Amino acid sequence: MKDTEEIGREIQRLKKTLSEEKENIQAIEELIGGRIKVDLWGLGEKDLEKMTWESFSFLERNKDCLAPTPITSHREYVGGIIVAAKKALRALTRWYAELILRRQKEFDGELIQILLAMLLRLEKMNGRIGALEALTHPASPNKEERV
Amino acid sequence: MMAVKDYAPWRRAAEKSPRHFLRLLRRSLARNKAIPQEVLNSLALTVIQTHPSSRVLRFLPRLVQTVAAERGLQSAWNLVASLEVALHHRKPTIGLYDNAAHYIGGAQKYGCTIASALQDDFDITLIANRPVARSQLENWYGLDLSRCRVKVIPIPYFEKKDRLRELIDAGEVDTSQENPFHLISLESGHYDLFINNCMLEMVYPLANVSIFITHFPERGKSRFFYVKKYSQIVANSLYTARWIRQKWDLNPHQHLYPPVDMEAPFVPQEKENIILSVSRFDPGGNKQQLKMIEVFQHISRDQPEKLKGWRLAVVGGSIRDNPYLEKINGHLSRNPSSAIELRTNLPASDLKSLYQKAKIFWHFCGLGQTDPAKVEHFGMTVAEAMQNGCVPIAFRGGGQMEIVEDTVSGFLFSTEKELAEKTLDLIGRPGFLGEMGQQALERGKRFRREVFVDAVQAYVRDLVRAGFSVSLES
Numbered sequence: 001m002k003d004t005e006e007i008g009r010e011i012q013r014l015k016k017t018l019s020e021e022k023e024n025i026q027a028i029e030e031l032i033g034g035r036i037k038v039d040l041w042g043l044g045e046k047d048l049e050k051m052t053w054e055s056f057s058f059l060e061r062n063k064d065c066l067a068p069t070p071i072t073s074h075r076e077y078v079g080g081i082i083v084a085a086k087k088a089l090r091a092l093t094r095w096y097a098e099l100i101l102r103r104q105k106e107f108d109g110e111l112i113q114i115l116l117a118m119l120l121r122l123e124k125m126n127g128r129i130g131a132l133e134a135l136t137h138p139a140s141p142n143k144e145e146r147v
Numbered sequence: 148m149m150a151v152k153d154y155a156p157w158r159r160a161a162e163k164s165p166r167h168f169l170r171l172l173r174r175s176l177a178r179n180k181a182i183p184q185e186v187l188n189s190l191a192l193t194v195i196q197t198h199p200s201s202r203v204l205r206f207l208p209r210l211v212q213t214v215a216a217e218r219g220l221q222s223a224w225n226l227v228a229s230l231e232v233a234l235h236h237r238k239p240t241i242g243l244y245d246n247a248a249h250y251i252g253g254a255q256k257y258g259c260t261i262a263s264a265l266q267d268d269f270d271i272t273l274i275a276n277r278p279v280a281r282s283q284l285e286n287w288y289g290l291d292l293s294r295c296r297v298k299v300i301p302i303p304y305f306e307k308k309d310r311l312r313e314l315i316d317a318g319e320v321d322t323s324q325e326n327p328f329h330l331i332s333l334e335s336g337h338y339d340l341f342i343n344n345c346m347l348e349m350v351y352p353l354a355n356v357s358i359f360i361t362h363f364p365e366r367g368k369s370r371f372f373y374v375k376k377y378s379q380i381v382a383n384s385l386y387t388a389r390w391i392r393q394k395w396d397l398n399p400h401q402h403l404y405p406p407v408d409m410e411a412p413f414v415p416q417e418k419e420n421i422i423l424s425v426s427r428f429d430p431g432g433n434k435q436q437l438k439m440i441e442v443f444q445h446i447s448r449d450q451p452e453k454l455k456g457w458r459l460a461v462v463g464g465s466i467r468d469n470p471y472l473e474k475i476n477g478h479l480s481r482n483p484s485s486a487i488e489l490r491t492n493l494p495a496s497d498l499k500s501l502y503q504k505a506k507i508f509w510h511f512c513g514l515g516q517t518d519p520a521k522v523e524h525f526g527m528t529v530a531e532a533m534q535n536g537c538v539p540i541a542f543r544g545g546g547q548m549e550i551v552e553d554t555v556s557g558f559l560f561s562t563e564k565e566l567a568e569k570t571l572d573l574i575g576r577p578g579f580l581g582e583m584g585q586q587a588l589e590r591g592k593r594f595r596r597e598v599f600v601d602a603v604q605a606y607v608r609d610l611v612r613a614g615f616s617v618s619l620e621s
Contacts, residue, residue, distance in 0.1 A: 003200040008236050010204055011227055014211050018224045025220065028332050028351055033219025036351065039375065042368035042396070050323050050370055074173075074212060 052119060059115070063108050065101050154186050161193040165206035168194055169213065176217035184222060184355060185614050187214070188229035192616050195230065221336050225355045228339055232615045239611060240270045242338035242354070244331055245345045246315045248275035248284070248297075253405060253527050254362045256288045257383065258344035260406045264600040265607055266294035273297045274334060276305065276315055289408070300334060302327050317347055322370045332373075339615070340607070348374045356614040363387050363524045364394045379610065384525045384546035401606060404549075406599035409531035410591070411503050418584070420457040422570070423505035423537060425498065425528040426512065428465035428472045428491060433521050435511040436461050437475050438563075440487055446567050447486065453571050458486040459509075460501060465491040499535075506580060507573060508532035508557075509566070510541040523547055533557065533591030536584040540569050556590035557583065 025031050035058070038051055071086045073079035160168040168190065175182060191210060195203050215223035232239045245258050262271050273284070273295055281297050284290070304327030305315045320327060328349040335341040336353030343350055346361045349371040359377040364387070374380065374397060382388035382399040391399050422443070426434035443459040465472050475489065493501070510529050513522035523529075525546035529539050533550070539557035541547040551557035558573075560566040573580045592598075 004234070006200060007195060007203055007207075008231075008234065010207055011230050011234070011236070014207060015224065015227045015231070018211070018215070018220060018227060021215075022220050022224060022336070026333070028329055028353070031219050031221040031333075031336065031353065033215075033217065033222065036373075038370055039368065039372065042372075043370065044367070047322050047368075047370040074209070074216070 056115065056119065059112055063105075063112055065104050065108065066098065154190070157186070157190055158193060161190045162197050165194050165198055165202055169206065169209055172210075173213055176213070184225055187222075188226055188233070188355065188614070189616050191226055191230060192233050195234070221353050224336065229355050229615050232339055238268065238270050239339040239615065240272070241265060241340045241342060242272050242274050242335055243342040243344055244274040244335070244347070244350065246276045246317070246347055247345055248273060249277040249279040250314060251287050254344065257360070257362070257405050258342070259284050259288050259290050259292060260596065260599060261342065261344070261603050262295050263290040263292055264603045266292065268608075269340070271295040272338070274331065275299050276302050300330055302330060317349055318366060320349065320371070326371045328371070340611070343377070348372050352377050356610055361387055361391055361399065363520055364391050365520060367394065378614070385549055386522070386546045387524050390519055403599065403602055403606070404594055405525055405527060406596040407527055407530040407534060407591070407594040408596040409499065409502055410534040410595065411499070418506045418536070419504045421501070421505040422457060422459045422507045422509055423501055423532065424459070424461045424509045425502075425531065426463045426510070428463045428469055430466065430469050430471050432471045432474070433512065434463070435514055436463070437471070437478060438514065439509055439511050440475065440478065442563050442566065443487065444482060444484055446570070447484070450571060453574055454486075457574065458488060460488045460490065460505065462490045462493055462498065462501060502532060502535040502537060505532070505535070505537045506584065507570065508537045508539045510539065510547065513542040513544040513547070526550055530591055530594040533587040534594070535591075536588040538573060538580060538583045538587050540566055550590075550594070552590065556586040
């Protein structure tokens with residue numbers, strides 16, 4: 001026989017807990033557990049620039065693929081044992097993982113450097129184009145209108 | 148919404164054992180495999196309905212914990228909220244947002260009519276950004292909103308002195324800064340169903356089911372463009388739907404014509420020789436009342452015999468100190484005509500009476516325009532005129548082409564010459580004019596409030612059935 005009342009009470013309890021936790025969060029991305037994906041097609045120049053730098057800073061923050069990640073388990077009783085086992089396994093395989101990932105880390109770092117150089121060059125070129133336009137067509141539309 | 152066949156293994160797992168289902172879920176989430184929220188909600192409900200209470204009670208906290216950890220707190224909250232609705236523990240809730248709710252307008256009437264239509268089946272909160280009382284909304288639109296409540300959430304960005312205008316203009320938002328409408332996005336996460344009635348693309352919907360109502364896609368895409376995140380996009384006309392596709396590259400799911408309730412309590416018999424125009428006196432002159440007056444005066448000069456005994460009534464709402472209205476008054480003082488009547492901000496009863504008396508209705512909005520936003524997106528007053536047996540002669544463009552069936556229930560025109568010919572033809576054939584009036588009256592019924600209410604109720608019930616596995620009729 002199903003105790004619907006007890007299930008109802010449990011649902012209410014869970015909702016109350018979640019609501020309390022939700023109240024403390026003011027960022028949408030934290031609530032949805034990830035970044036908001038933006039469709040870049042159709043964006044104006046100003047928005048694209050902002051998006052580019054946001055994505056770049058995300059890459060910059062997460063470039064280290066060797067950075068340690070926490071080891072957890074959702075199991076109620078055997079969680080501790082599982083965490084200990086995972087830690088042991090990770091320690092055993094670290095030398096091999098690092099062998100591969102160190103090259104990856106160098107590669108990623110280099111890519112981010114190139115990307116940054118390209119972005120900075122693009123900014124400089126945009127500045128020069130703007131200056132040239134101002135010289136040749138003083139009343140030309142602003143950047144956003146051009147797009 | 149949910150393609151059942153794609154999730155058959157999931158459903159089997161949910162039916163077999165909660166543990167098996169959780170394992171499958173964790174594996175998928177770990178691999179970043181997306182599971183639509185409504186599918187997740189439905190599968191959790193299957194577990195609850197299939198297994199004994201003791202297992203369900205052990206399963207639920209684990210499920211919620213897993214979902215919160217992998218998909219965020221909002222997803223977990225939505226899951227639990229959907230279970231409450233599906234198990235009939237409470238009515239579903241709706242948050243209906245309109246940043247111009249404090250302002251009288253057609254789009255706002257659209258939203259309030261939705262609220263009024265759904266208030267028996269849902270707990271409805273009308274979300275506004277500026278103070279407005281429920282009684283005001285009821286008076287403005289003649290609606291019963293007694294089971295709805297109003298919540299005012301000011302947006303600090305628009306409360307600053309230099310931006311403190313009567314209407315909140317999202318076009319002023321600097322997209323290189325923080326999104327000021329995230330306050331409303333957060334609020335949307337407190338409801339089962341969130342309706343964005345002001346086509347504000349910068350509000351990110353967090354509710355289980357979300358509807359984006361578009362009266363016209365005003366702005367292009369920006370960094371804060373979230374229309375794609377809504378479960379449903381509704382357009383108020385096929386014209387708007389076409390521009391949503393063109394401007395945003397999105398396909399609306401539904402189109403619902405606005406509710407029009409100007410029907411006469413009786414079929415008007417004795418009409419007068421009045422050509423009527425009803426439109427807001429837009430300060431930019433978008434509705435082209437001046438052009439209309441000029442055309443009428445031109446026809447009167449060219450064909451005085453044919454227009455003898457006819458008058459033009461130009462009626463509409465206006466703000467104080469309206470430069471366009473001043474322009475019209477200036478023209479009329481230079482070119483006076485006793486056959487032209489200009490009236491602003493008429494009481495509803497006088498307006499109704501004019502609709503009942505007039506034989507012909509002129510509508511110029513869109514004539515000579517190249518900007519699609521300045522063409523009538525629907526054309527509410529055209530439908531109002533038709534509901535009173537007034538034969539419309541409207542510009543061939545925008546939503547008017549969907550209201551008026553050319554030569555059947557009215558006429559469409561592209562040039563002033565065409566308008567003059569069609570008007571004179573109608574005036575010269577009183578029998579035909581009467582017949583067309585009847586046709587217009589019949590056509591006008593298509594846009595009645597009752598039709599809108601039935602369509603909204605059926606549409607939202609279907610959405611709830613799909614999103615929450617629950618039938619409101621039961």
